[in-house]
Amino acid sequence: MSVDLEQFHQVFFEESFEGLDIMETGLMELDLGAANSEDINTIFRAAHSIKGGSGTFGFQGIANFTHVMETLLDEMRDGRRQVTREAVDSLLKSVDILRMMLNCEQDKSNPDTDKIQQQMSELEFILGESGGAAAIQAASAGSSSETTGWHIIFEPDANMMLTGNDPLRIIRELAEMGDIEVKTNQQKLPAFSELSPENCYLSWDITLRGNITEDAIKDVFLWVEDECKLTLTPIVDTSVQPAAEATSAAPAVTESVAPVAATASDSKKSTQSSSATSSIRVGIDKIDDLINMVGELVITQSMLSLLGEDFSMQNLEKLQDGLGQLERHTRELQESVMMIRMLPISFSFSRFPRLVRDMSSQMGKKIDLIMSGENTEIDKTLIEKIGDPLVHLVRNSLDHGIEMPADRIAAGKKETGTINLNAYHKGGNIVIEITDDGKGIDQDAVLNKAIEKGLVPAGAKLTAQQINDLIFQPGFSTAKKITDVSGRGVGMDVVRKNITSLGGAVEIQSEHGKGSTFTIRLPLTLAILDGQSVIVGNEIYIIPLVSIVESIQIKTSMINKVAGKGETFKLRDEYIPIVRLSRVFGIENAKAKTLEDGLLVVVEADRKPCGLFVDDLLGQQQVVIKSLEQNYRRVDGVSGATILGDGSVALILDIPGLLRMSVRH
Amino acid sequence: MNAKDDSINRDEDQPQFLSFTLGDEDYGVNILRVQEIRGWEEVRDIPNTPDYIKGVLNLRNTVVPIVDLRIRFNLKKVEYTPTTVIIVLSVEKDGSSHVMGVVVDAVSDVLNIERKNIKAAPNFGGKINTRYMNGMVMVDNRMVVLLETDKLLDQDELAALESISS
Structure with a gap:
């Protein structure tokens, strides 16, 4: 099964840029030396989401880079590391690099690997994982493709100035980046009599010296790309710098003007993309439908107004026809407008087959993914917001839930594990279930871990449900090894936080050895309901059709009173x-x-039927x-x-809520 | 449009208030908070809410809760008459705003009031809560109580009130 992941990239980029902003503000506000662990947690979560998403979409570079940042943040969060200025500065720089990497992925250009390498090693240097090695790496990375300048041939099209671009300004901007030599080529300059003052006849041959990245230069030409011929050739001058570069052991030292220029333009780009965040992409066919519908509506309207100009009773039938048409068109129009916002949840689901395949082969597990209810419609905003939590939960099932094939056979199960993804409307909610037939939650292990982490006092007695709920606590993970999949104990608390912020709830049912089910309930805000x-x-009142089983009129003989008060009735051997x-x-x-x-409307909530007594049904x-x-x-x-x-x-x-109330009454 | 611009300019020293009556009493609300005034119409009851929440109304596709100020102020209930109106107000809280309607006997006038003429509400002792009052002003020998609608219609206050009375 091939899934086009491209369609989700935009969502991922938008979310990631938001995450970067959160990290940036969080880092700026950190108190040096006395940082609040919740603040660090916020930054950490943002990084984790970016890592998760980039892993899913195959942006391995970004995932690796974020992994290093995350390790640093993790140590800070656990108090194993002081929050120093160096570390925060470096993290902020890393955020910039990450933003650049995302930008590059977004417009499919090549990221500046040198800068990434350099920042990676700086982070690793701080981590102390490989201080010396990192320095050498940085030096070698620096010297291998050291560019001391660029040779730029800039040939504007004749009409470039008509677009409001001024070559002089571009050259001035280049001059600010390093030493510049400009030669003007006047070959194309026509005789004065033929010269049009609005055309550009000149071209330039520019030599720019300095440690400048290709991207930085391209950014200068960003607006004129389509209106000129641009040739960039690096000037590699091996004799000049490598010695000096190699001696500067600490990677943090190698900074120059170019990265600053690059960051400035990067941030300009990111503001552009964030302003586009609130947009919605609609298929042209839906828009065409809408336009057709509006056209018909206009025709009906003009027909009706013509009819109204001199109305007589003979035309009554025509009027009724017209009104009928109007009604139909209005309803269709409403439906099409709603369709713009409503998308089948398969938009969110279809990224999973790839995820499951890649990860299961990576982990050496055999897993089947079964999806149902993909056509359940859900509001676009909800689809966007539920994506991340779902990825976390599915990854969680993959990583912690399903066992290795050998273990499964030993436990008497089929070699291949199953993960079920199911979505449906129920009780005024959208319910999404993620079920696996893996090992379930080892409640003793969870409880021990919670006691060890100080989340629960030692010797506390908790019910199975309470223990299951512990996995939603921040900083909680029973995984023995930290992988880039999960195990840092950040996933589940993000999941719960995100879902609660959407006004929903997440529950877990789990049986040790048999498997787990995560149930997400989301409110139907903005959704249409039958x-x-x-x-x-x-x-x-409106009763959601999904919760109605049937409606019946009952006879006295069917009614039983319990304790003189509670009324029940017998329906097909059921009270x-x-x-x-x-x-x-x-x-x-x-x-x-x-x-x-009256009438009894038999409704169902949490699989329990109940007769709701009303005067009458309307429609x-x-x-x-x-x-x-x-x-x-x-x-x-x-x-x-x-x-x-x-x-x-x-x-x-709200049927479940109503039944809970009736119990209290 | 012009009137509105004027009132914004004048807001500092000469705010405008919309005055209305409840029985013999006159009240005023800041006119900048008034979204519209409409005649009384039947509203949809919300179950298990206090008496003064009359219900909800469809106001151009937004569901707006309606509060009966007479009941809210513990005044004698009256039948709704053709002059009974709903004043739709925007209520602000923590930077966000929502819309609520209040039922009053009749609207009377738009008052231009010099800020210096607004007297602080005197202390009535425990009997009358002055928290919802912005101040008082004399207009043609009648006393108009200026209401602080943000506080009066604050959800949390309403909920707290409810739990006391129940």
Whole structure:
């Protein structure tokens, strides 16, 4: 199965640039010597996300680079290392390098490997992993492709000045980078009588000396790329510098004007991309649909207004036709507009087959990935935000969940492990499940680790669920070895944080030896919902269609009272509790007093059925969910509101919440 | 448009207030916070909320909660009449803003008030809470209480109030 990962790159870049900004601000605010571990954690998480994402998309260079940064941050977070100015400075520089690397990946240009190498070794130098070696590496990296200057042939097209670019300004900018020699080539200059003052006839032959990167020069020509012929040849002058370079042992010393210039233009680029962050990419076919629809709407409108100009009763039928058309077009238009925001979750899922394949072969495991419910529609913003947590969870299942083939056979399981990804709508939520049939959570190991880390006092008694929840704590990991996959104990707390920030929840069920299931519930904000409208008294409520099993009218003989109060009824050998909506919501003027008068809507929440007693059913319709929280706050038993055809508001019932309330009543 | 620009310029020393009545009493809210005034119409009840939350209203596709100020101020309840209006206010909190409506008996006037004429609300003792008052002002021998709507309609305050009364 081949998946085009390209389509997700943009999302990854946007997220990574955001992450870099977080790291940058975080680093700037760090108190030297007395840094708050939560602050470091924030920086660390951002780095970790970038590492994870770049690994997934095959940007190995970025993943490796971030890995080194992360190791440094990890030591700081655990208090094993003082937060020194050198370290922070170096990390900030690394952020710049990382940004450059991302930019290069984004516009598919070649990153400046020298600078990356140099920064890598600087970080490693600080880490003390290989102080001497790093220095040598830096020196050799420096001398191997040392450029002492560039020879630039710059031939603007005749109409370059018409685009508002001035060659003089470009040359001035180059002059600021190093020693410059400019020769003007006037061959093409026509006779004065034929000269058009708006055309550019000159070309230049420029020799620029100094330690300048190719990118820095290209940046100068960024705006005129398409309007000129540009030839860049490095001047390699081996006799000048290598000796001096090699003696400067500490890599931090080798700095020059060029990187500064490069960073300046890099940051300019990144602001451009961040302003594009809020955009949405829509297929042209969807736009075409919209335009067609609007066209038809306009035609219908003009037909109706013509009809209205001199209306007589004979035209009534025409009017009704027209109104019918108008209704249809409006509905179609609404659907197409909603379609722009709603995307199937496969956008998020389809990056996983590659991830699973690459990682399982890397780890020597055999894993099948089964995906279902890929067509479940979910808001675009949610797709973007849920991507990272999902990657973490799937990686987690791959790394910690599924065992090595030999271990699986020893445990009496199939050699090939299975990871299930499933998405569906339920109870006003979107539920995404990640299930593996691996080794599950070893609760003793988790508890011991938690005690060792000081998260739980020694000797504490915790339920299985509480222990499972521990893995969402920051800094928690039972992996024995730190790999670039997982094991730093940052993944799960990010997962939970991200999901909670979306107003959702993540739960884990796990059985040692059998496997684990992670369940993510996300609210349906902005999603459309198929609903059944019901009436109680004067109030209209919407019940999400997914939670309805059936609607029935019952007879007295079916009703049982428990302890004189709790009402249940018997439906096909099952006793189902009855919840009167009027009672839970305190509605006084409900029309149906006895159970035979009204209707029972059998709903299901958490796999438990329940009969919701209402006056009557009205109709089924698609409703657009409006949040109540936006202007008010959460209301128990209500997941949101919607606007009905007549302009009035109807509340959408939150069935699980409602049933919990009824238990309290 | 012009009126609005003027009022912004004048806000410093001569703020404008929209005055309205609740029974015999006159109140005012800063006019810059008023989004619109509309006639009373039936709202959708929200279950299990205090009395003064009348319900929610569809205001051009936004769901806006409506507070009855009479009930909120413990005044006598009255039937809604044709002059009963909903004043839609924007409420600001921690830099973000949301929209709420208040039901009042009738709107009366737009007042231009010199800032120096606004008197601080006197201490009424424990009986009347002055936290929601911006100050008081005399207009044509009638006393107008200027309300601090951000505090009056603050979600947390409303929730706290609810837990006390329940």
